[in-house]
Structures are given as structure tokens and as C-alpha cells.
Amino acid sequence: xxxxxxxxxxxxGLAGIEVSLLLANAGRKVYLVERESYFGGNAIxxxxxxxxxxxxxxxxxxxxxxxxxxxxxxxxxxxxxxGISGDxxxxxxxVSKCARYVSSTNCIGCGACFEPCPVSVDNEFxxxxxxxxxxxxxxxxxxxxxxxxxxxxxLRAKGEDCNIxxxxxxxxxxxxxxxxxxxxxxxxxxxxxxxxxxxxxxxLDKYGYGKFKNVFxxxxxxxxxASNGPTSGVIQxxxxxxxxxxxxxxxxxxxxxxxxxxxxxxxxxxxxHYIFDRLPEAKAYQFFREFSIPGKxxxxxxxxxxxxxxxxxxxxxxxxxxNSDGQGLKIEYENESVNESIDVDMVVLAxxxxxxxxxxxxxxxxxxxxxxxxxxxxxxxxxxxxxxPGVFVIGCAEGPKFMKNVIIQAQVAAxxxxxxxxx
Amino acid sequence: MAKIGLYxxxxxxxxxxxxxxxEITEAIKKDNKVAGIERHKLLCSDDxxxxxxxxxxxxxxERVVIAACSPKQHEGTFMEVMLEAGLNAYMFxxxxxxxxxxxxxxxxxxxxxxxxxVIRAAIxxxxxxxxxxxxxxxxxPNVIVIGNGIAAIxxxxxxxxxxxxxxxxVEGKRIGDTYKNRRLLLSSMQSAEEFLRSKVDExxxxxxxxxxxxxxxxxxxxxxxxxxxxxxxxKNKNVELAAGxxxxxxxxxxxxxxxxxxxxxxxxxxxxTAAEFETIDVDETExxxxxxxxxxxxxxxxxxxxFCCMNSMKIAxxxxxxxxxxxxxxxxxxxxxxxxxxxxxxxxxxxxGVEFVRFQDIxxxxxxxxxxxxxxxxNGKESKLLVDIVILSTGLVPASKTEEFSQMFNxxxxxxxxMKEEHNxxxxxxxxxxxxxxxxxxxxPGDIDDSLEQAGAAAGKILSSLVPGRLQPLETKxxxxxxxxxxxxGVCVNVCAYGAVKLDESKHISVVNEVLCRGxxxxxxxxxxxxxxxxxxxxxxxxxxxxxxxx
Numbered sequence: 001x002x003x004x005x006x007x008x009x010x011x012x013g014l015a016g017i018e019v020s021l022l023l024a025n026a027g028r029k030v031y032l033v034e035r036e037s038y039f040g041g042n043a044i045x046x047x048x049x050x051x052x053x054x055x056x057x058x059x060x061x062x063x064x065x066x067x068x069x070x071x072x073x074x075x076x077x078x079x080x081x082x083g084i085s086g087d088x089x090x091x092x093x094x095v096s097k098c099a100r101y102v103s104s105t106n107c108i109g110c111g112a113c114f115e116p117c118p119v120s121v122d123n124e125f126x127x128x129x130x131x132x133x134x135x136x137x138x139x140x141x142x143x144x145x146x147x148x149x150x151x152x153x154x155l156r157a158k159g160e161d162c163n164i165x166x167x168x169x170x171x172x173x174x175x176x177x178x179x180x181x182x183x184x185x186x187x188x189x190x191x192x193x194x195x196x197x198x199x200x201x202x203x204l205d206k207y208g209y210g211k212f213k214n215v216f217x218x219x220x221x222x223x224x225x226a227s228n229g230p231t232s233g234v235i236q237x238x239x240x241x242x243x244x245x246x247x248x249x250x251x252x253x254x255x256x257x258x259x260x261x262x263x264x265x266x267x268x269x270x271x272x273h274y275i276f277d278r279l280p281e282a283k284a285y286q287f288f289r290e291f292s293i294p295g296k297x298x299x300x301x302x303x304x305x306x307x308x309x310x311x312x313x314x315x316x317x318x319x320x321x322x323n324s325d326g327q328g329l330k331i332e333y334e335n336e337s338v339n340e341s342i343d344v345d346m347v348v349l350a351x352x353x354x355x356x357x358x359x360x361x362x363x364x365x366x367x368x369x370x371x372x373x374x375x376x377x378x379x380x381x382x383x384x385x386x387x388x389p390g391v392f393v394i395g396c397a398e399g400p401k402f403m404k405n406v407i408i409q410a411q412v413a414a415x416x417x418x419x420x421x422x423x
Numbered sequence: 424m425a426k427i428g429l430y431x432x433x434x435x436x437x438x439x440x441x442x443x444x445x446e447i448t449e450a451i452k453k454d455n456k457v458a459g460i461e462r463h464k465l466l467c468s469d470d471x472x473x474x475x476x477x478x479x480x481x482x483x484x485e486r487v488v489i490a491a492c493s494p495k496q497h498e499g500t501f502m503e504v505m506l507e508a509g510l511n512a513y514m515f516x517x518x519x520x521x522x523x524x525x526x527x528x529x530x531x532x533x534x535x536x537x538x539x540x541v542i543r544a545a546i547x548x549x550x551x552x553x554x555x556x557x558x559x560x561x562x563x564p565n566v567i568v569i570g571n572g573i574a575a576i577x578x579x580x581x582x583x584x585x586x587x588x589x590x591x592x593v594e595g596k597r598i599g600d601t602y603k604n605r606r607l608l609l610s611s612m613q614s615a616e617e618f619l620r621s622k623v624d625e626x627x628x629x630x631x632x633x634x635x636x637x638x639x640x641x642x643x644x645x646x647x648x649x650x651x652x653x654x655x656x657x658k659n660k661n662v663e664l665a666a667g668x669x670x671x672x673x674x675x676x677x678x679x680x681x682x683x684x685x686x687x688x689x690x691x692x693x694x695x696t697a698a699e700f701e702t703i704d705v706d707e708t709e710x711x712x713x714x715x716x717x718x719x720x721x722x723x724x725x726x727x728x729x730f731c732c733m734n735s736m737k738i739a740x741x742x743x744x745x746x747x748x749x750x751x752x753x754x755x756x757x758x759x760x761x762x763x764x765x766x767x768x769x770x771x772x773x774x775x776g777v778e779f780v781r782f783q784d785i786x787x788x789x790x791x792x793x794x795x796x797x798x799x800x801x802n803g804k805e806s807k808l809l810v811d812i813v814i815l816s817t818g819l820v821p822a823s824k825t826e827e828f829s830q831m832f833n834x835x836x837x838x839x840x841x842m843k844e845e846h847n848x849x850x851x852x853x854x855x856x857x858x859x860x861x862x863x864x865x866x867x868p869g870d871i872d873d874s875l876e877q878a879g880a881a882a883g884k885i886l887s888s889l890v891p892g893r894l895q896p897l898e899t900k901x902x903x904x905x906x907x908x909x910x911x912x913g914v915c916v917n918v919c920a921y922g923a924v925k926l927d928e929s930k931h932i933s934v935v936n937e938v939l940c941r942g943x944x945x946x947x948x949x950x951x952x953x954x955x956x957x958x959x960x961x962x963x964x965x966x967x968x969x970x971x972x973x974x
Binding site: 022023025026027049051052054059063065069105106108110112170171254258259260262290291292293294295296297298299300314336337371372373375380381382383384399400402403404405407408409410411412413414415416418419422 | 434435436437465467468469495499581582584585611613618721725726727728729757758759760761762763764765766767801802837838839841847848849850851852867868869871872875876877879880881882883884885886887888890893
């Protein structure tokens, strides 16, 4: 029986983009399924990437443009895999595609539609640090540059006869009666690249996340610094004040997760760099356990930030509390068996990295085994082969890792997929 | 005079409302430099593209200027329409009057003037455009792999296939030599020898892989898709091997801590590096107490070698397994355990009775027949521990031949002496020389998982780009050097980041390799005599464009 040469890639973050481009370049047809209305994953949320501090969106945009232009790749946004049957070489996949309510063919991405929309809700992409409309794009520069209507919040869904966005559109791109679709595709192999999420550590009382307003998690801080973010890159507290001192907390929840999330030492060092770059007068403290910065280039970057004055405090025990006036935060910690404390205006946590909920759901659907931590299990000395023939897993769905290693795994999966489906 | 057609895109209200397109039409008509002006509501729409192709044909325009949006968005779209209209895709210039005029200049008069200026500049430029042809070359799908460790073996296994041969060149050694000296693999605690043997068996049974042990590389010439290596093998001299890509997979070497006299290396017999300890007979040594010192050489090297914390624990467990009574103490600064499985490995190691002490300063001295570890903890407390042997967990340094091989392909080295990646994040196993890949110890420190993954990554890059039987398209907008004007100064050779410009010694002029050139224009801007020209950014094209703008 001849093998199907088409490939399904699930998740269009850094990993999914890389593997899709490689497979398409080899002449393969790629179905790239993405649950969000935009693609690029978590990587496009960052302002800069260590150790060379290159702009993240500038790094990804050319690859995204290549992907959008590539005729071998069919990018399906707002889509999820709902069913699978068959076997390696001949999988039948059912993809459910949600309505966008905006025609990708007609829309030119001018943005005239979302300005007049009367609805205002929290923007999830911006970690709820800003508002968006019911018709919106996730952030400036998000691709594809076509808005989506959030029908949970659109006034029409509530029975109102609002058609402001349709009136504002000069290109007849708004399609209120757009329908959800179920699409069936046949492929020979599957690459899972569904990524990660930061753990919600609000149940860990000592950090006060979710309880004290100026305790932020890493993504929230990253968006505060993002030039296309809610504050246009101004680092500020939730009271819109410029913080004079910021505590950066490593290894948040590591005891609970049971593993090192790899990237946090470097990105917290990057945050210290952001702070000195944007707020030269501010103080920054890194509260760490073990300083783990493997690989060439990282030590040099860390040394540079240290020279700028970040204070490194080794501690295993710390507790964060809010001062009685509700303004500042106090970090109490044990350092070499001595109890000390520091007052800061803002705290940024580095919660452990865990598989994205959709990774877990998808693993169940595809019949993939999980490891002790909930990531998708792979073979020994074969970090990309899932425990089902014909299915590969790359990026942070397999475990926490640096962007460089995400790219490497995507390239490995390209090799494995091509070999598997070759005649 | 070539017939130039100008098209103005309204982009719905985006351009039409912000710029007075009537005024522009009038002004350009007065200039009398174009054969026709057309206007459309949305040129990038299916309707617009059809209109554009038909209009170009009907008017028999020979060159086209389109005033619309950013080339990033629709240059490709309109180049396709050019082809459809029967013109060369490069006889066209896109002017960005949306992002660079309409959207950023609120004053309509100012926006209109700005748009008019850049349109005039484009008309002046397009007159000097030349038709550029797409070229394709035949490529050899075979792969040359250089190295002898696990990365090299894995790279060969992952790339070899029915229609792709692999030549694995092992310089001056037998395949897998260095692994014979390792007892266990990291974290899995699997026998290194067994693992290696299974891989070598696989290698030797693969008919598409030819292994040249004890060989010497004389030179490798050529470029992406067409490399030729000249090697001396055990049996023959000057054997020629042709391949489309080359993978450097040399293993990193262990840092030799000779200069670190405070650690007693070279002074006391029982002070070993971790690599040396792998080769000695532990049963004969019967150590009752062992100190393993981490991060040896890190300060000097300037980076964390990643594998050493785990490797130190692996050795500790090996000793403990042989003699549970022995005391093994790890002296470390920061534990680097960057994998989801490693925290557990560390916990298990501790449970097996291995002790961990964090130090600030450390020194090894002789005391009677034993070794004294004098150390200071982070809280300043000073202590001493007597042990039988000391193992120095040293970092990794580039393989000794790294520099020599890097020169063969003009691959720059980083400040640590490793070969530089094309991009440290986005293209981590490729180099600036297309078709030449770096994996394992030539590109940086790492562990066995890194070596295996990088080998697979290089395979992914090769399998997806050098498809057997397929022609490789080349970059169209590249540079060329005029034989007549070139004085052979070689400035362009030095500024080319891709090794695409070479000095032809016999003619004493520079020559651009059309396969390697990526059209960055570095040579053209550096050339003092004007001999090097970028084919789509010639001095004339740029000057004519600028003259209009500066008028």
C-alpha cells in the first residue's frame, strides 16, 4: 500500500512553523492546525530573546510571512483536531474549524472594523492587562492580519441588531452567518507541537499571586515590556506607577513540578536587563536557588547584567506579603540561615512551565502516552518520537526548552517524518 | 523609450481618503514620462489582479510601477501578475504609499506630496531595471560527515537512504574510539559501549554508508549541492568524494586544568579529570573516599558546559554502586539540571548517600598519603576533608581541528573557539556557508542528547533542501563583478559573509559564485571602483531614484 505523503502539524508556534516550512520545502503538503485566531505561539509575546537580545517578532515575522505565502502549507486557524482513525501512513483526521466571521479573502487588515465596535472585554493575549473589542486582532502585528469576531461577547449573539463592524468595513469582509466547519483530511504522519503554558501558582500562598495586585507572572511582565503591548513598553505597577524596585523570583513551584523549567534563569536575567534598560534608577533583585545557564553565550549575558547592578540572592525560603497601605510588597527570605527582608514595588514570578491543557487533551485523543510530568512521552535517545508510530512531538509539548532546542527538535521531526513517509 | 504603466491602488479608503490620487494623476500626466495611468479600488483582490494583468497586456506596457502597499505584503503578489501579463517579474517597482504615506502622514497635502515624490522616483528607477532570470542547478544529494563520535554516527544513519549515500570520514581514528572510554551514558545509566556497538552495527550494515576510518581530509572544494572532498584513506591516496552537503561532527574535548594549580592537577597522581577517571580501573584503585569538584575551568572558559553536573553525579553513582561504603562528596557552585528528568536523578543520587557541598573557594593539597580538600562555604565557614582521590569535573572545549576546518569554509569562530551557527536560535546547526552543518562539539558544549538531536536536525535540513532529482532554485537578485572595472583589491572578498566572492588569482579580479551569493549587497557597497554591482540595486538604479527624491 502506498503511504500518504501529506503531513498534519498541530500547533503553529515556533516549533510548528519550523517543521511545516521544512516539510513544505521538501515538496510535501502540510496541514497546519492552530487553535488560536493568530499564529506564532508564545514566542511572539516576548519583546527580546536572550542571549543576543534580538527582537522576537522580528525573528519570527519573516518565517511567518514565508509560511503564509507557501502554497504547500494550509494554515487552519481557530481549528482543533477532533478525531483520528487509521494508522501510520494512512491517518484520517477530523478537524473542527471555528467560524472567524471575517472573510480572509476579502479582508485587507486595515483595522477599520474594530475601532467602532462598542464592546470592551479583557484581552487574553495581553494577559488581561488591556481591553479589546468583540471584533479584534490579538495584538498589533499578529498574523494572519485578519480580525476575528468573538461571538461570546458580540452584541449580535445577545440578540441585538448591531452591525457597526459590517458598516465600517469597506471590503465586504464581515460574514455574520459564517459557520463552524468539520474538515476531513488524510495524512501519513502527524507532528504535535502544542506547546506549554505557565503554571498558575495562585494556590502557593507564599508568593501571593492573584492576591497581591503587584505580583506579576512572567508573561504579564513580558507584555508590560512589549513595545506592541498594553503600555507600549512602559514598565508600571497596576496602579500605573513606575516601580523603584522589582523582585524577580526563580523556581516558582519547582518542588511541585519536580523539574527545572530550564529557561527561567535566563529570562529573569533578561527581565533584570529590561528593568535597567527602561528604568535606570530602579533596583532589581533575583531570588534564586541554583543559577542554571547552560550553553555558550549565556554566562556572558548574565555577567553583563550583573555588572549593571542586579543583586543575586540565594534563598530556598521566601514569602511575599503586601504592606498594610496596599502599596508596596515585602519579600521575607532566609539567606544562609539568616532571616532578612526587602521592600519592593513589584514582584515578578517565574512559574514552572507545564504542558498546555490542549496538549493533554490531544494526547488522550491521539492515544499518546504521557510522562511523569504530563508532557508527551518520547523514546529513549529519540526525543521526538511519541509512543505511537507515525506521531512525533516537538517543542515544549515534550518538555520545557530554549527556543534554539525547539528549532532543533522541529528539524529532527522533519527528518523523521520525511524518512517515514518516503517510498 | 520603454512604455511605462503606472497603477494607483486606492486600497479601499486606506489610500484614497488619505492621499489625493486625482492630483497625483494630473501631476504625473504633466511629467509625461509614463504611457498610461490606471486606478483601481483594490489591486491585490482577485478582481484587481485580473484587471492589472489584462490592462498591462492591452496597453502593451513594458515596465510597470504600482503605487500601493508595502513590498513585504504584496511585492510577491504583483510579481506573479507581471509573469501572467507576459513581462519579466523584475521590470516592476512597487511604491509603498500606504504604510509610508497614507497611514503615517495625517495631513492630506503632505501625504499627497510625499506619495507623488516616491512615485516619480520609482518611475525614474524602473527605466533602468533589467530582466533577471531565475536559475536552477542540479544538486548531489549525498552527504559527507566528518567526525567519529555519536553525533557523526547518528548524522550518517539519519541521512542515508535509497537515493542518498553518506561518506563518513573518521580522521586518524576508528569510529567510536572515544566512546570506548566511557562506562555509562548520562542519566539513563546505560552501558556506553553497548549503546555505541548497536549504533556502529547499524552503521556497518547500512549499504548506503561508506565509512573511511584512519583517513585524512586534504581539501573540500565547491559549494552547496556540489562539494568535492579529496581524502587519503587507509588504502588509497587522493580519493574523491562528491556530495551536496557537509556535516562537521567532531567531538568536543575535555578542558585540561593544568593552569589551575590550586586543584593539584598534574601535581598529585590521584587527581583526575572526569574524562580520565572514565579510563582508570576503579577496582584497582579502591577509593574509600572521593571528592568530585564541579565547574572546573568555567571561569576561564566563560560558559557552563551543561553536561558536567549530571556527569559528576553519574560518576558518583558508579562509584557508590561498586562500593556502597565509599564516601563521595560533590563540591559544586550551582547545580545545572536542565531537563525534566534531572531533578529526580539528583534526588536519587542524594538518597544513595552521595553528599553535596556548595563551595565558594576550594583548594586541593597533599596531606601525608592522602589529599586534603580545603574549602570555604558560601556563609564563609572554612572546612577540610581528607579523601583518596579527587575528580575534577571539567568543562568542554572545541575539538582541536575546529579552527582548521572552519577556515576551509570561511566559517567564523565564536569567542570561545567553537564554530558559529548561522543564527544561534533560528538556525542552530547551519553555518553561513550554505550546505555546511555543525553538530556536537564543534558548535558548543552539550550532552549526548544534544548530539543526537543536532544530528537529526542537520538531517532534517538536508532532507528537506536537497531532494534527489530536484533542481535547486538560486537567488535571482545577486551581485556581479565587472571584469573590466575590477582592480582585484579584494575588499569585496572580505565583506562577503557567505564566502561567495573569491579572488581569481590568474585574472586578478573578483568573481561572485552565483550559488552562494544571497544578494545582501555588501560587496557592492564596499567596492571602491564600482565594479561590484547588485543586479537589482545598481548604482544607476539607486542614483536615478534618489535624484527624483532630492530634486
